[in-house]
Amino acid sequence: MSAIAVPGGAIGRSGIWTRMSQGTAVPVLIVVMAILAVWYLAAVWLNSAWQLQIFARGEGDWTWVDFLAGTMSQDRPLLPAPHQIAVELWNTVIGQHVTSRRSLVYHAWITLSATLLGFVMGTVLGILLAVLIVHNRAMDRSLMPWIIASQTIPILAIAPMVVVVLASIGMTGLVPKALISTYLSFFPVVVGMVKGFRSPDTIQLDLMRTYHASQSQTFWKLRFPSALPYLFTSMKVGVAASLVGAIVGELPTGAAGGLGSRLLAGSYYGQTVQIWSALLMAAALSAMLILAIGVVQRIVLARTGARP
Template identity: 60%
Template structure:
């Protein structure tokens, strides 16, 4: 609770900076519109003003500063414009409408969740294999770690197009990218987690003459829970990014990535920003959900009070 005031201050500072930045970025356009409407602006002529900095223009035309926060296609929309658009496209529109951001967000989130599920399941299975099989550990682990340094996202367009040519379309190709991105964090985290039981604990299981399967179910898997949740949080954020990027190359018409892309084609900046915020909100909700499950599970396991 003692962090509330500092956080609010920082957020307010960011919003203030945002409004301030809108002035020099949008003033050119406002002056063009004002001149067209017959107002006198200094200096005259859009060509003369093009190379001047936004700040100089703002100082010379203080009366036009107010206009920068209400343009249709601003270079930087003001926060209230973005929130108005967000409100309009989430609450005011029906969720089944093509113009509803909830609809687009759901398209992206469903691909994210399917991919995240696949990636996590495969990751856990591979991690169990790595912990139990020395050959697998030695051969796969270095590559799993090295693959984290590779920009996997660059493969996204290829996966989409290749799967498209095999006849797979829609949700699944995006989920495969998501699965790929959440796979490696889960493998690395789970291997660490499954190895976290100490010598003493393993020895105790040994004295009970527990089979490897019993050690896995009763000791290793429960012990790996905190590690699993830490990697799940990284994995789901990566999955969402994967699903968004997966929408870019095919010229998809649905989903948050598609909204961003069409916004950037048609210069609809407010649309890009609202899609960006929707993506941010989705990421926050997904990570928050995992954190909630984490807290509940760990508390019931007695690992966290």
């Protein structure tokens, strides 16, 4: 019997390293370590000029160890070292009460609420526009060029105007930011859903015709379920764009809070550590949102009979 290969036997023998290298953990870890190494090198290099100035003003003696340590512990470094950002994140996320204006969680929530509101509005608007475009040739011809043109306008240029104009009619806070998020996130949804609604085969559409199905029956029983995989893909793109929109919308509001205002305040006062920790927080938020959509996608598609 020993001549027969045991399935899984090879894994058992070569141990933990084989198993880890087959998963995603090891490759991801290697990439993260490479990024950190490059980051530290860049931090030393970029902060060296300032460090040399500090030493020049001081009393003569310094060693290379002092120099290296110095480049990684400046108050306002050109590029903060990763551990400085980690300490800042720890202090502002764990070290503060979440209702405090010094808490990064507080600011993240302000941004997240605008992101979510804008994302929901953008997704609904995107689906509605796609429905119109698919069902009406005139809409297809007249709307689509405008939708594409809308995305060629730089959002950084239009966002302050939206915020200022809406503030002048008394709309401040969540809604203006959410509108900018909507503006950015509806686009991938429209494009994806138009493709999705048009994805059924001719044969599947012919089948509906032989049943003398109405347009709404064809939509709900064929076009919409066919478009579901497209919906989730475009929602993942849309939610990331939505977060960018909310942050951009917070830049002109300055003191009102949110990750965007943290970025702006950080750049006013040269607080690069604060900027970078806000950036990392934004990236983490974005990753979380995309992950959440991925989970919903898996649940919905599994319930609609997708091949595991």
